[in-house]
Amino acid sequence: MNQYSIHETQGAPLKLWDSAGPFEAGAMQQLRNVAALPFVFHHVAGMPDVHWGKGATVGSVIATRAAIVPAAVGVDIGCGMMAVRTSLTAGDLPDNLAAIRAEIERAVPKGMESSQSANHARGGWSITPNSVARAWYDKFEARWRAIVAKHPKVDGKTSDQLGSMGGGNHFIEVCLDEEDRVWVMLHSGSRGTGNRIGTYFIDAAKEAIARERLDFHMADRDLAFLGEGSQLFDDYIEAMHFAQDYAMVNRELMMIRVLEALRSHVRGFKTDKQAINCHHNYATREMHFGEHVWVTRKGAVSARAGELGIIPGSMGTGSFIVEGLGNEQSFCSCSHGAGRVMSRGEAKRRITLDQHVAAMRGIEARVDEGVLDESPAAYKDIGAVMDAQQDLVAIRHRLCQIVNIKG
Numbered sequence: 443m444n445q446y447s448i449h450e451t452q453g454a455p456l457k458l459w460d461s462a463g464p465f466e467a468g469a470m471q472q473l474r475n476v477a478a479l480p481f482v483f484h485h486v487a488g489m490p491d492v493h494w495g496k497g498a499t500v501g502s503v504i505a506t507r508a509a510i511v512p513a514a515v516g517v518d519i520g521c522g523m524m525a526v527r528t529s530l531t532a533g534d535l536p537d538n539l540a541a542i543r544a545e546i547e548r549a550v551p552k553g554m555e556s557s558q559s560a561n562h563a564r565g566g567w568s569i570t571p572n573s574v575a576r577a578w579y580d581k582f583e584a585r586w587r588a589i590v591a592k593h594p595k596v597d598g599k600t601s602d603q604l605g606s607m608g609g610g611n612h613f614i615e616v617c618l619d620e621e622d623r624v625w626v627m628l629h630s631g632s633r634g635t636g637n638r639i640g641t642y643f644i645d646a647a648k649e650a651i652a653r654e655r656l657d658f659h660m661a662d663r664d665l666a667f668l669g670e671g672s673q674l675f676d677d678y679i680e681a682m683h684f685a686q687d688y689a690m691v692n693r694e695l696m697m698i699r700v701l702e703a704l705r706s707h708v709r710g711f712k713t714d715k716q717a718i719n720c721h722h723n724y725a726t727r728e729m730h731f732g733e734h735v736w737v738t739r740k741g742a743v744s745a746r747a748g749e750l751g752i753i754p755g756s757m758g759t760g761s762f763i764v765e766g767l768g769n770e771q772s773f774c775s776c777s778h779g780a781g782r783v784m785s786r787g788e789a790k791r792r793i794t795l796d797q798h799v800a801a802m803r804g805i806e807a808r809v810d811e812g813v814l815d816e817s818p819a820a821y822k823d824i825g826a827v828m829d830a831q832q833d834l835v836a837i838r839h840r841l842c843q844i845v846n847i848k849g
Contacts, residue, residue: 479665521632550614632688646668
């Protein structure tokens with residue numbers, strides 16, 4: 443049984459998985475703004491974690507004909523999740539997990555810190571490991587040089603941020619499932635490289651729209667788009683695919699180093715052969731309702747029938763491993779998390795340190811004022827979000843974090 447509501451607009455209809463609670467007014471207006479674009483295909487889908495974003499709503503799925511909106515893809519292109527189940531159980535871990543957290547923090551650069559020097563803030567490697575350097579030169583160097591040759595302004599830190607976490611809502615966790623099996627899970631994207639690509643092409647799309655003086659009203663300049671057939675469109679697709687591939691490999695390299703850090707404290711374990719590695723900020727070509735279209739998932743995960751995905755809650759409320767049900771009405775998608783109920787500024791004003799400490803009790807994690815904007819109270823109830831999308835995914839595992847690392 444489908445759980446969405448239908449809202450008619452002046453453009454394409456909205457299909458919203460909003461039973462977890464009404465969407466905020468600002469997010470609803472953004473959904474209507476997107477639906478009014480003349481190249482939007484069939485309808486716009488809103489996932490239950492919807493909240494306001496830049497240009498397009500976080501938690502939206504937008505199918506388009508012959509055009510793409512760079513701001514809908516966003517500036518953390520390819521941001522997503524990775525999870526691996528190990529052969530360990532809770533009883534194999536030491537009682538005090540502080541040393542494991544410290545080992546992981548040494549293994550992977552986070553925030554704006556360098557992994558090699560606490561006094562040299564770079565947000566990446568001050569000395570790039572050989573494995574990271576090889577991955578860069580084998581998979582990315584030639585592609586990147588071709589992109590930069592056409593668009594020099596996107597150049598900047600690239601190889602020295604590969605295999606790093608970043609800050610904000612990005613994280614690394616050690617978790618237990620319902621059988622007390624140990625999982626390692628992480629959240630990161632394309633780092634500064636994707637940010638520069640996204641920002642550059644968002645601005646380029648605005649400039650192109652201004653030059654062409656199109657004869658329809660665009661409610662938000664951040665919805666400026668690129669049309670198929672233009673050189674700028676082709677260049678954006680090339681750069682976007684680069685950033686998505688970078689993000690995927692970034693998570694793989696991080697996972698290798700996290701597992702190595704874990705093995706330095708708990709030896710002899712194995713991991714499942716198949717890891718889950720999925721984007722939730724990206725665009726791709728797909729077939730829906732009989733047509734090949736561009737599908738942009740801004741804060742949404744692909745959930746085709748049988749496809750495994752990851753839906754995190756918050757740093758204190760656990761996460762879900764899910765299997766897609768292939769619901770065409772959501773363009774075979776599901777939410778990418780719980781979704782925020784407070785902006786970062788509001789969270790820092792309203793959530794006290796004592797409240798944050800209480801919410802994180804029993805989890806080895808940072809509990810200082812620097813992470814109040816990521817405290818569980820800043821997010822929607824993940825249980826309600828999952829209940830609202832039972833027609834999109836089936837829950838395969840509930841994970842509860844025992845170690846959390848934030849940037």
